[in-house]
Amino acid sequence: MKGIAQSENIENLVDKDSIYVDKTEYIYNLTKQYDRVFISRPRRFGKSLTLNTIGTLFEKGVEPYFKGTWIYDKWEQDKYPVLHLSFLKFSVTNLADFKREFCNEILKFAKANNITGFDDDNEPKILLGNVFSAMPDGRQLVLLIDEYDCQLTANINNKELYEEFRTLFRAFYAVLKGEKHIKFMAITGVTRLKDVSIFSVGSDIKDLSYDHAFSQMIGFTREEIKKFYIDYLRLGVSFEKHVETNAVTDADIEEFLNRCY
Template sequence: MKKLPIGIQSFEKIRTDNYYYVDKTYFIKKLIDEGGGYYFLSRPRRFGKSLFLDTLRYAFLGKRELFKGLYLEGNWDWDTKYPVIKISFGAGVIKDAENLKSLIISLIRNYSEKEGITIKEELLNKQFYELIEKLSVKYAQKVVVLIDEYDKPILDRIEDREKAIEIREELKNFYSVLKDADEFLKFVFITGVSKFNKVSIFSGLNQLNDITLDAEYSTICGYTQHDLETVFFDRLEGVNLDEVRRWYNGYSWLGESVYNPFDILLYLDKGEFRPYWFETGTPTFLIKLLAEKRFNIIEAEHLEVSEKVLGSFDIDAIYPENLLFQTGYLTIKDKKVINDRAIYTLSYPNREVKISFNDYFLSYLSQDTILTEKNKNRLFYAIDENDFNKLKEIFRSFFASIPFDWYRKNELAGYEGYYSSIVYAYFVASGFNVVAEDTTDAGRIDLTVLYKDRAYIIEFKVVELSSEGKALQQIKEKRYYEKYVGKVKDVYLIGVEFSKSDRNIVGFEWEKAENRG
């Protein structure tokens, strides 16, 4: 049985040491057939961007022996070899602009020494230009430039605005060489997690072709369902493929949905459903931004954004919606065009991300992991036992665990959205099937929880904004429960009232709906 290439970024090692390999070389031929040029691709972390760049590198170097049995073996000009510069900013953490300059100078020096080229220029961007020009002259061929994690130096310092701007300007200076050295360049491919505004990073590089949302390249990184079932077929005996799909599939860039490779490889290795990808990075900055922007986390279930918001951002204009998408916590579920404007619907890609993200949101709010975990366990038992007295006390415990300072700093605490988002996050993080903003012909239910043969219809109100007792009354007056009567055995109506001044629940009513199905 072949080995799983967990954590391996080297195409050469995978092909020579008998590892599994999902063939993406068709895309290399497609890129060249379309005329080559300058390409940009944004994908979340651990999606195979580095491995794809490494595959590109060996193709242009003419290493035919590494492509045996792959699509490109019989569809490439192996007699023509090109000099390749591959630069990665993925390793380590960039502290400031000077640290970045030192790193780039070191990378250029290593390439020049390896190629026996003397670099005479002193300025960093001039050194990069000189390296490209002299490589082209030495090999009598145009140069291929591959840049991996182009944005990581900025993201490393995104919370320190001044340093982030200094690093951005240094990178802008460095990347400007690609425009000036056009006559010496055969092919350029740039990858990253985020998509910064082109003017702020790649000023003047007008020919940069962004294939991030090109449906024809939607599966350039990641594993399709077909990839999973064919390449790894010998590891799937006894595996529930529907459950694997529910846990890990669902990432979409306007084409066929894909799995994150890191998840699949670790799942096949461990045989256990866990948030493998989520655990490799914590979205602290993103959660802070959500709090700062008063973002209602329930909206992440069904978030509509314009192409302008989704497209790119800069240090001075960072949107939660944009970061949620580019970092992989939300993905595209639908696209529609209204009055010549593209509108994208975003949502969680899968069970892993939905549960884990909400769990992290709770941990950030309460800052008491042990209490949060206890509350999640108690919530499960309360619902499992259908014990509404326990449920009321657990709801009170949710809000009692949140530090007063958080209430003081966030105006959102005065509205239903804040309170309902906490309850929603607890149910989701506990693994329940939750429908937020559940649509009926009479309006929207704040929250519906489905468990076994039961449905719980939950409505939230803030007493300072409405009369007490109105939450349950609204469910009954608008007959929200009718959506589930006859579809499940039992339907329960729960009205929850909060007080901004008390910072907790002041009303909790429930009753069982008559099932006429």
């Protein structure tokens, strides 16, 4: 029986005897069809791992992390530097701290990718705009933003701070609209775009939250749970019914799933 890996980094799964549910066909189709996308899902649904998988493909390719997956012999993209921002790691209580942490990530990215000759700034929108301006024509990056609405949902009852964050985000996404140095951009969050008035200036972002073609890209279907987690399902039923695992029937599994899924 393989272990269940609670990981947001696909590279960590390679050296572990862990279960990985292959979603790479969806990711392949996503990157072929769209340049800028948004997907909303509840927390703990696998959004972070999905973004990490996309970033790893663009930055490092398929070796060695994707052997045995659907995408292994199909991915032919050139490699691109990836700016991966997780807003979960930034302050939700202080706007100045948030800006500093945000800008530090942009500066670390620029340094790691030898992007120089730009002016520093303590406003994320200006700093990233300066980094774009310092990049030569034809050079592109991949931008991944995880949990874009973390600061907003944390301050839903703090009207003043909520509005400060909303205003900052609106200005930041305005800088991204039509930016030629972005090869691909993906944003995730809990709140859908239409529910937060910060993306009207970034209307080139395609909201795929309810798109049927990508509905199974994040999270597990019932059939995937039955296929990849059957041993754990049997253990759950055996524990509940006080029977041996070999005595658990298919009907027991279905009944168990009906209550848990």
